Amino acid sequence: MAPAYEPLLAGETSSNNNDSNIIITQDEVPINKSRVTVVGSGNWGSVAAKLIASNTLKLANFHDEVRMWVYEEVLPSGDKLSEENVKYLPGIKLGNNVVAVPDLEHAVRDANMLVFVTPHQFMEGICKRISGKIREDVEAISLIKGMEVKREGPCMISSLITEHLGVNCCVLMGANIANEIAVEKFSEATVGYKENREIAEKWVRLFNTPYFMVSAVQDVAGVELCGTLKNVVALAAGFVDGLEMGNNTKAAIMRIGLREMKAFSKLLFSSVKDSTFFESCGVADLITTCLGGRNRKCAEAFARNGGKRSFDELEAEMLQGQKLQGVSTAKEVYEVLSHRGWLELFPLFATVHEICIGSLPPTSIVEYSQS
Numbered sequence: 001m002a003p004a005y006e007p008l009l010a011g012e013t014s015s016n017n018n019d020s021n022i023i024i025t026q027d028e029v030p031i032n033k034s035r036v037t038v039v040g041s042g043n044w045g046s047v048a049a050k051l052i053a054s055n056t057l058k059l060a061n062f063h064d065e066v067r068m069w070v071y072e073e074v075l076p077s078g079d080k081l082s083e084e085n086v087k088y089l090p091g092i093k094l095g096n097n098v099v100a101v102p103d104l105e106h107a108v109r110d111a112n113m114l115v116f117v118t119p120h121q122f123m124e125g126i127c128k129r130i131s132g133k134i135r136e137d138v139e140a141i142s143l144i145k146g147m148e149v150k151r152e153g154p155c156m157i158s159s160l161i162t163e164h165l166g167v168n169c170c171v172l173m174g175a176n177i178a179n180e181i182a183v184e185k186f187s188e189a190t191v192g193y194k195e196n197r198e199i200a201e202k203w204v205r206l207f208n209t210p211y212f213m214v215s216a217v218q219d220v221a222g223v224e225l226c227g228t229l230k231n232v233v234a235l236a237a238g239f240v241d242g243l244e245m246g247n248n249t250k251a252a253i254m255r256i257g258l259r260e261m262k263a264f265s266k267l268l269f270s271s272v273k274d275s276t277f278f279e280s281c282g283v284a285d286l287i288t289t290c291l292g293g294r295n296r297k298c299a300e301a302f303a304r305n306g307g308k309r310s311f312d313e314l315e316a317e318m319l320q321g322q323k324l325q326g327v328s329t330a331k332e333v334y335e336v337l338s339h340r341g342w343l344e345l346f347p348l349f350a351t352v353h354e355i356c357i358g359s360l361p362p363t364s365i366v367e368y369s370q371s
């Protein structure tokens with residue numbers, strides 16, 4: 001039997017048969033069809049479902065239907081989120097083959113490809129709820145930019161998924177502001193994988209479209225740390241914008257931030273590759289987030305208000321249910337830095353957290369970050 005990730009043969013099309021797990025290729029070789037569930041239905045989660053659903057219709061080795069777990073608070077009575085996520089992605093059709101499922105266990109139980117894309121703070125609870133309730137052959141991918149800090153040390157979200165669910169977990173990160181991809185503007189993304197290149201290629205095929213170009217690198221930690229840490233630098237860039245310090249200052253902050261991202265990643269995982277920082281997940285994501293992301297936007301407002309309005313207040317007012325990842329990531333990074341005695345090595349990361357909690361004024365971003 002050919003593996004499910006066997007490249008498609010020319011002329012091969014979807015069988016459109018949702019009732020069977022087996023299809024027959026032109027060579028009469030039966031292959032397993034994969035079932036995909038997206039866990040999360042926020043701004044990026046909805047766009048990810050749209051990308052995937054456009055491909056499962058075209059690719060023969062995937063079932064057409066894509067289930068999307070919808071946390072109950074987003075279900076306005078009577079609205080079908082499978083057509084449009086009126087709260088987190090209004091005005092965009094996700095595809096008729098996206099099925100919104102409010103029950104988490106029901107959403108994941110038949111899938112052998114799980115795509116995790118929720119704000120990072122909810123992932124541990126989600127993993128606990130589905131542990132032991134998923135198929136044994138599940139492959140997972142995390143699109144989540146963030147980390148947890150445990151007593152033992154930092155824990156990336158892909159590791160959290162692997163530890164709780166006992167499954168292999170790739171990551172997909174990149175310069176991917178969701179609202180731009182939703183209207184099919186061109187962008188790139190990076191899949192990070194540990195060992196199994198064929199699984200990574202299967203994920204690439206599931207996400208890749210003419211306007212969303214995906215490539216894979218063997219550096220799961222590097223890719224995930226890039227996506228996670230750039231949110232801290234984006235806050236610094238937002239402070240600079242709020243203080244109207246200009247483009248040169250912002251570029252300087254981005255350069256110092258990139259240097260800290262690389263140094264921190266390599267101190268945590270010696271396997272992290274320099275080349276990863278030149279992929280979409282690295283410098284490109286840093287640039288787009290510092291120019292147009294939500295973390296930048298809220299940090300700009302925070303600085304304009306002289307730090308007098310909290311991030312929680314600004315998030316609720318400006319993002320209407322969407323979640324900032326940078327403020328909690330800055331805290332998590334700070335905990336690692338203090339615990340390991342690295343605070344002096346990472347002045348920008350440390351200063352961002354101290355500004356967020358009100359220990360330093362926003363103007364400190366340039367005074368302290370350079371030392």
Ligand SMILES: NC(=O)C1=CN([C@@H]2O[C@H](COP(=O)(O)OP(=O)(O)OC[C@H]3O[C@@H](n4cnc5c(N)ncnc54)[C@H](O)[C@@H]3O)[C@@H](O)[C@H]2O)C=CC1
Nearest residue numbers: 041042043044045071117118119122144145177178322323
């Ligand atoms: N939005 C974007 O442009 C991009 C986001 N990302 C990353 O993707 C991840 C998810 O982001 P988004 O989809 O944008 O989410 P979002 O920022 O739109 O957050 C809202 C989501 O959180 C859910 N939620 C709220 N309370 C919850 C709870 N108690 N338990 C479980 N879920 C709850 C909501 O139902 C909704 O699905 C984040 O790590 C983010 O950094 C990555 C690339 C782009």
Ligand SMILES: O=C(CO)COP(=O)(O)O
Nearest residue numbers: 174175176177293294295
């Ligand atoms: O990760 C992102 C773009 O790649 C989005 O960043 P924000 O969460 O700051 O909007």
